[in-house]
Amino acid sequence: xxQIIIQDLTFAYQKGQPxxxxxxxxxxxxxxxxxxxxxxxxxxxxxxLIARLLPKYGGDCSGKVNLPQGQRIGMLFQDPTMQFTMDTxxxxxxxxxxxxxxxxxxxxxxxxxxxxxxxxxxxxxxxLTTLSGGQLQRVALAVTIAMKADIILxxxxxxxxxxxxxxxxxxxxxxxxxxxxxxxIISDHDLHNYQDFSQLVVQFHNxxxxxxxxxxxxxxxxxxxxxxxxxxxxxxxxxxxxxxxELKDYSVIRNRNTLIGPTDLDFxxxxxxxxxxxxxxxxxTLLKSIAKLTHYSGKITYAGRNIQKTFPGKYYSQVGLVFxxxxxxxxxxxxxxxxxxxxxxxxxxxxxGKTPQAILSMVGLPDISNRVVYSLSGGQRKLIQNLxxxxxxxxxxxxxxxxxxxxxxxxxxxxxxxKQSRQQFPQTLLIVSHQLDYLNGFIDYHLxxxxxxLSYQGGLHxxxxx
Amino acid sequence: MxxxxxxxxxxxxxxxxxxxxxxxxNLILIICLFIVLIFxxxxxxxxxxxxxxxxxPGIAVLITIGGYGAGxxxxxxxxxxxxxxxxxxxxxxxxxxTSPLTLVRSLEQNCHLPSKFAYGTLAALNIxxxxxxxxxxxxxxxxxxxxxxxxWSPTLYFKAILSAIRWSDQLAQAMETHGFREERPRxxxxxxxxxxxxxxxxxxxxxxxxxxxxxxx
Numbered sequence: 001x002x003q004i005i006i007q008d009l010t011f012a013y014q015k016g017q018p019x020x021x022x023x024x025x026x027x028x029x030x031x032x033x034x035x036x037x038x039x040x041x042x043x044x045x046x047x048x049l050i051a052r053l054l055p056k057y058g059g060d061c062s063g064k065v066n067l068p069q070g071q072r073i074g075m076l077f078q079d080p081t082m083q084f085t086m087d088t089x090x091x092x093x094x095x096x097x098x099x100x101x102x103x104x105x106x107x108x109x110x111x112x113x114x115x116x117x118x119x120x121x122x123x124x125x126x127x128l129t130t131l132s133g134g135q136l137q138r139v140a141l142a143v144t145i146a147m148k149a150d151i152i153l154x155x156x157x158x159x160x161x162x163x164x165x166x167x168x169x170x171x172x173x174x175x176x177x178x179x180x181x182x183x184x185i186i187s188d189h190d191l192h193n194y195q196d197f198s199q200l201v202v203q204f205h206n207x208x209x210x211x212x213x214x215x216x217x218x219x220x221x222x223x224x225x226x227x228x229x230x231x232x233x234x235x236x237x238x239x240x241x242x243x244x245x246e247l248k249d250y251s252v253i254r255n256r257n258t259l260i261g262p263t264d265l266d267f268x269x270x271x272x273x274x275x276x277x278x279x280x281x282x283x284x285t286l287l288k289s290i291a292k293l294t295h296y297s298g299k300i301t302y303a304g305r306n307i308q309k310t311f312p313g314k315y316y317s318q319v320g321l322v323f324x325x326x327x328x329x330x331x332x333x334x335x336x337x338x339x340x341x342x343x344x345x346x347x348x349x350x351x352x353g354k355t356p357q358a359i360l361s362m363v364g365l366p367d368i369s370n371r372v373v374y375s376l377s378g379g380q381r382k383l384i385q386n387l388x389x390x391x392x393x394x395x396x397x398x399x400x401x402x403x404x405x406x407x408x409x410x411x412x413x414x415x416x417x418x419k420q421s422r423q424q425f426p427q428t429l430l431i432v433s434h435q436l437d438y439l440n441g442f443i444d445y446h447l448x449x450x451x452x453x454l455s456y457q458g459g460l461h462x463x464x465x466x
Numbered sequence: 467m468x469x470x471x472x473x474x475x476x477x478x479x480x481x482x483x484x485x486x487x488x489x490x491x492n493l494i495l496i497i498c499l500f501i502v503l504i505f506x507x508x509x510x511x512x513x514x515x516x517x518x519x520x521x522x523p524g525i526a527v528l529i530t531i532g533g534y535g536a537g538x539x540x541x542x543x544x545x546x547x548x549x550x551x552x553x554x555x556x557x558x559x560x561x562x563x564t565s566p567l568t569l570v571r572s573l574e575q576n577c578h579l580p581s582k583f584a585y586g587t588l589a590a591l592n593i594x595x596x597x598x599x600x601x602x603x604x605x606x607x608x609x610x611x612x613x614x615x616x617x618w619s620p621t622l623y624f625k626a627i628l629s630a631i632r633w634s635d636q637l638a639q640a641m642e643t644h645g646f647r648e649e650r651p652r653x654x655x656x657x658x659x660x661x662x663x664x665x666x667x668x669x670x671x672x673x674x675x676x677x678x679x680x681x682x683x
Contacts (some may be wrong), residue, residue, distance in 0.1 A: 075643045081596075082633065085589040091567065092644070094655030099645035107655040129595060143644055285614050293606060297635040316609035327632070328603050331611060331625060345612030374632065392611060440671070 002029045002068065003181075004050060004151075011045055011054065011062035013375055019045045020451060021207035022063075027144035027185070029068065029151075030179055032197055035187035036220070037204025039379025044078065046209065047153045050185070051075050066384040067151075071183075074144030076154040078378055078405070080136035080161075080326070081128075089115065089131075089139045090124045096143050114146040118172065125400045130255055132280030133324075134165035141169055151224045152176075158188065159404045160324065162279040162434045170197050189407040191224035191380065191436070227408070232436050234446040236458040237268050244269040244428050245290060247454075249298035252285055253274070257445075261452040262298065267396075272429040273444060277449035283432045284324055286449065287398045290430070291321040302396070307439065320394035322386060324432075327374065329385045335360075335376070338371030338388050342402055348393030350421040359387060364413045371385055379405035384413055399431045412438055469564045471574035475668050477555040482675065483552055490682045491675070496527060499555035506563045516558050520550035551580035566591055567652040572658040582648045589637050597633075601626055 004027040012018040019042040027033055035043045048054040051073050055061040067073075077083045086092040093111040102110060105459070115121050118138040123131060128139070139156050144152050151172070158166040174197055175181045194349055201217040202209050212220065243266035259282040266462040267273055277283050288294040292315065300307050307315060323329050332338050339356040351359060357367045363383045373381060382405050389397060403411055415438055418429075433439070445455045483492060503513075510607050524547040532543035570588050573579040608615035615622045 048639075051643060053642065057635055057639055061675065073643070077634070077636075077640070077643075082636040083643070085585055085592070085641050085644065085646070087567070087592045095646075096644040098652045098654055099647070099650070101651065101653045104653055104655070104657060107653070111655075128592075148644060174649065291606070293603070312606075312609055313614065316606060320610045321606075323603070323607070327629070328600070329607055331604070331608055331613060331621060333628075341611055341613070374628075388611070394610070 003027060004029070005064070005066040005331070006046075007064040007066070007378065009061070009065065010036060010047060011042070011059055011061045013045075013059045015060065018207055020209065023207075023209045025202065025209055025211055027183075027202070027211065029071075030177075030181040031199050032173070032184045032186070033200045033202060034191065034194055034198040034217075034221075035185065035190055035202045035204065035209075036189065036420060037209075038135075039189060039383075039410055040377035041204035042207065042209070043189075043204060044155050044377065047075070047187055050151075051153055051410075057415075071111050072147060073151045073153065074147050075152070076137060076140045076144070076157045078156045078159065080140065081325070083136075083140055084128050087127055087129075088125050089120060089128065089142065092128070092139065093143060093146050096146055100147060110146055114142040115146050118142045119168075125156065125213070125258040126255065132161075134161035134279030137161055137169065138165065139144045142173065149182065151185070154186040154287075156187055156189070156405060158190075159378070160401060162277075165279050167193070170194075173197070181244045189405065190228075190437075191221055192228035193225065195221040195225060228437060231460060232274070232440040232443065232446060233460050234274075234443060234455045234457060237266070237271075237445055241266070241268045241271075243267060244303060245430075246301045247298065248301070248449050250300060251290070251297045252282060252289065252294075253297070254282075254285070258452050260449065260454065263454050265454055266445075268430065268445060270426045270428050271444040272431065272445055273445045274439060274443040275430060275432045275447045275449060276434065276436075279434070281449045282452075284400050285450055286454075287321060287430065287432060290396075291319065291398055293321070320389050320392055320397045322389045322397065322399040323403075324400040326378070326385050326404075328383045329389065330373050333372055335371050335373055335384055337393075338370065338373060342388040342391035346391040346393055348391050348421060348425050348427075350424040351391045352374060362413065362417050363387065364410055377405075377406065379410060382406060383410060383414060387417075390418065393425055394427060396430070397429045399429060399433075401432055401434070403433055403435055408437065414420070415439075415442055418442075420446045432442030467578060467667060468658065468660050470576045471660070471664040471668050472564065473560060473569070476672055478672060479675065480553055480556055482679075483549055486594055487545050488679060488682055489540060489545035489548055491678045492545060492552050494678060494682075495552050495675075496548060496555055499559050502559050503555070503562060505590070506559075508558075508562065512558070513564065516554055518547045520547070520554050522551050568658070570657060571654065575654060575658050576660045580648075581646075581652055585641065586645065589641065590634075593633060593637070597626070598627055619651065619676055635671075 006023060009020055009023045011017055011020045038045055045054065049065050052111055084092050086095050090111060093114055094107055097107045099109055109247040115124050118141050120135065120138055120142065123135060128136065157169065158240065173184050177184055195218065198221065199214060199217065201212045201220055203212055245265050245267040247265045249262050249264065251262045275283050275286065289296040290300060302310065302319060330338055332341060336356055339359060356369045360367060365380065365383060373384065386402050406414065446461055448455055448457050468626045479495065483632040527546045528543040530540060531546060566588060570584045574581055604622055605615050
């Protein structure tokens, strides 16, 4: 049996709301397979069913998932931070190899080999909590290499990492697949740049999943490449532009290394500024500095005042942060409660007087007010998170990877909402995003953080420049 | 020294002195533990903390027993205070000379502690800094939504518990995907030896302690 056979599979997290309904699939081994579909369609669920994590960790399941005998499974999770037991990459690898009963004498060598494969020798003994999302996914990949996994499952592995790391991991996976015949199954809503990698696509639609023929798969991947726009054109702010936030001699040092060198820079009032740069460069750190959530040297002023001397209550009523980790934003249990909290306390006139249902439908979501926030898919949660923060009407909204896990349709809808809202309430947005689709024309300025330096970019920018 | 034996020795010492009342024995123990700490590069900062922690309860006990107790027994008062310091220095020796990972490895290999317990605790320990950061982030997330969450707000703890439950689930899944199974034996990257020297230190230390307890006032 050289196939993963899925028979009449129905799965629901909450009774009566199946995520997958009567799905039958035959996935061939030794291939690279891509799971594609809109947000909340059950991609993650299917991967976890194959990995035997579900229904063990919750949910109702009927039907069968049959794996060929003796296939060892490795998995990379959507959230890069929550997949490790130990404190450093080396200890995690040692733990994994110990679990697999690799003889004591061979462990050290195998750890080195796995770390070399993903180019992470320098950070082997660093705390995992200090590594960037991209580096963490590479550690997770190293673990699957060390495990000598026959099947590697990757659940939206690239949603928090930059194009450079994405290409790096894809290249390594291709190498593995060619050399060892490893079966690789990736779920991703964004299909660009997969045409050299993936031979087959499984498409999810209305709780169903269907394996496309090789020809159709290639067709789909090619057309995804065409719609993928990775170029944006921006201008440099004029000297007379009014700033809202000013950095003065700002710098950040982490683990005795300079992350961001001494910088003087202005963020412009009521404009949309995009911040890009390689993963681990310090983009999130900059946003967290402005949100007073991390240490830095130098001075940051907001509307002319040092932010360290402004009372937190007052400051956070004017400055908001859309967290990279979606769940940190939520304070209640259901979607309805989250939305009504923002309706009560929010200042943004664009959302005033609108019902939760109307607000949800603006981003293409059905009426899910009664759903528990944490039971939603990654992309759905991201949409809700963006909405509740936009509704608050902060003068300055910092957004750390606000488009993670959104398919093209949802992303376009969300951008439209932001545009319409800005017409009535022109807030300042500072966005960190590694994906540039549909952003051309939406953003005013483009800031790049590279080699410890921040600088505004003028003219055309291509993501391959990183 | 083997971490498990070290832990056993320190526990035995602490247990024994809680049933005895000898000021000089306590002082000798404090000096011995202090010497061990100095050899393990105790910093001034750590030293100050060790001295500070038992200070307030120590003074309170001293005044209660010496000042107000029957017979104003200052000697008993001082021996109680010294007992506090023995506990704190013993704890200091354990934490400053052994990392949690080494201790867990030793407990797993030398004492056959179930690996589920060993690595579960370790995983929880490793996400502790994240939990701490999480609580302060929740407060900020609240302020950004117009909610003032104080340290006594139920919402803060409700949310923190919610995160903890989610994390424990994710951690369990992560351990399982990295090959961990509860009942299956494991091999070890680092072997923690259990030598006769370790046993010798344990036995000699205990014998010396008994002699001191009998010989000294």
